[in-house]
Amino acid sequence: MYMEGYFLISPAIEKIEGPYSKDMVDPETGEPLWVDEEMVVVAPPDYPQLAAGLEIGALYRAVRRPNGSSGFLHGLDSLQEYYDWCEKLVSLVTNGKKLKERPNNEVEWSNQLSGLVEDSEKYPETGGRGPFWELLRYGLRGMTFGPVVCQRLAADFRKWQSAAHALDDSNFSGWYSHIWSTFAMADEAGIVTYGWCWTEDMEPKLGIETLKLFED
Template sequence: MKKFEGELPEEIRSEEKCVSASSNPDCPNITNGMEAGATYVFEEDNWYRVADKWWEYVDWVVKLSNLVGLNGDMPEQNSNVAFRDLFRYGNHAGIIGPVACKKLAEDFFLWDNWARALDDRYFYKMFRLMRRMFEFGAEDGAVWLRSC
């Protein structure tokens, strides 16, 4: 992913090969590693279908919250709780920058055994998918969440 300088060609915009970094007041760290308002063009992309319905994702996030002991409560912005930025992200659409991706990838790695121990196949399948997604974005990239 590279910051684009100048006028963005229409073919890049129409092929969805770019994203604009915008801040999220509920989670100001989410785009760290990216300049607010800047446009980034990515050289490689990968699609991850996280859930077919928004409530499936919300239910999964609640289970993740329970796993780390939050029980559905919102962590403070300055807390060190695992998956903090994912919980605080809230709107389920937009950009998660490389710094947050790296931290989330580390959290998924560290919590893998506990997630597997829940013995919930659907939860763990999505857990592994989310882990791969954030690992992909952690190396000089980002994750672009959106609803289709």
């Protein structure tokens, strides 16, 4: 199936202990350690809490289950539909707030959209960050969602489930269930990443320096 993006879900993970170096050996296989960006915990400089429950800059890998599987891809077959869904989600939880226009820049779109759910008086316990804030702000920006935030997002989905289905919009409900399951699968001891064509030159990432240790 064609995908314009995907979330990678690792329901259970294990940390690869350092110190890290280019000639590091895999402690399990004895072979040279193969590392890709999705193994490195990275976080936004302005919100490192996104990776809460994990060590920023550390390497983690998915734990294999008895059937040999270790993770899941939840595809986004249309980024345009995903943008539309996110904007409808914001309208749902804010009683109708909308962007004046959709920015072409993905970071600006994320910042403006997540800003619509901010309310310091209504959500003082989270510093003003309202429902789904982390998803809206960082969902498509190549960061690591740690288990604490995955659990929080799964709780948001549970809380707003009835209101979402009351819209009687099958497409919206389908996306709602799909993205909910993405974070629910990792809300105990896992991680979620969005690793589709996102490089450091687009936006700084805390922890990315670990990956550079393994570059040729």
